[in-house]
Amino acid sequence: MTDLIKAADALAEEERMERIARTICAEKNAVYGEPPCWKVDGPWPNPDCGDCTCHDLAKAVLSDLNAYRQARENADGVKVKPLVWECEGGWRWKGTPPDGFFASVAKWVWQAPKGGFKHAGTKELFATLEEAKAAAQADYEARIKAALEG
Structure with a gap:
């Protein structure tokens, strides 16, 4: 066969x-x-x-x-370490890579003025903070994987 x-x-x-x-x-x-x-x-x-x-x-x-x-x-098959989230100024959240990585690839999530949440890298509106963080994590992982050489 x-x-x-x-x-x-x-x-x-x-x-x-x-x-x-x-x-x-x-x-x-x-x-x-x-x-x-x-x-x-x-x-x-x-x-x-x-x-x-x-x-x-x-x-x-x-x-x-x-x-x-x-x-x-x-x-x-590559696992990407999760972003570490912290609230800044009480209105936005910064997801930074674990120690040893450049902070310049941090992902930002914030509450939209008319409700919902957004993250840097998309114009999509998310219903909850957790959904926005998950989308930011997925975007971060996709960008890391895209930069890998096979």
Whole structure:
């Protein structure tokens, strides 16, 4: 069964690369007002095409996409330490990273003038302080994970 799954994955990857190559071809030729090579009668890729790099570009795009997906999967297992919350001035809360991290990545939460709570990084209004803190924590974690290299 494993060989069958591997063969199916390889076929799906090949089809994905083909779709990407055709899209690249269409976009490149559209710049010159010409139809894409694959819409011209004959084999694909078209041997008469003056720029036969579509498949190479598609392979590079697919390789980068796969690397990105792998990095995202690896980052999902990473645990980010929670922010430490403290009230400042009785009206806003500052969530700072644990000791050893830069305070410049602190997240701010405050009570909105017309009710509810907001946090820096979004215009969304949250019903409770805890919801706003949770959203700020999620935003903080997403930014940390996005900066990780796979």
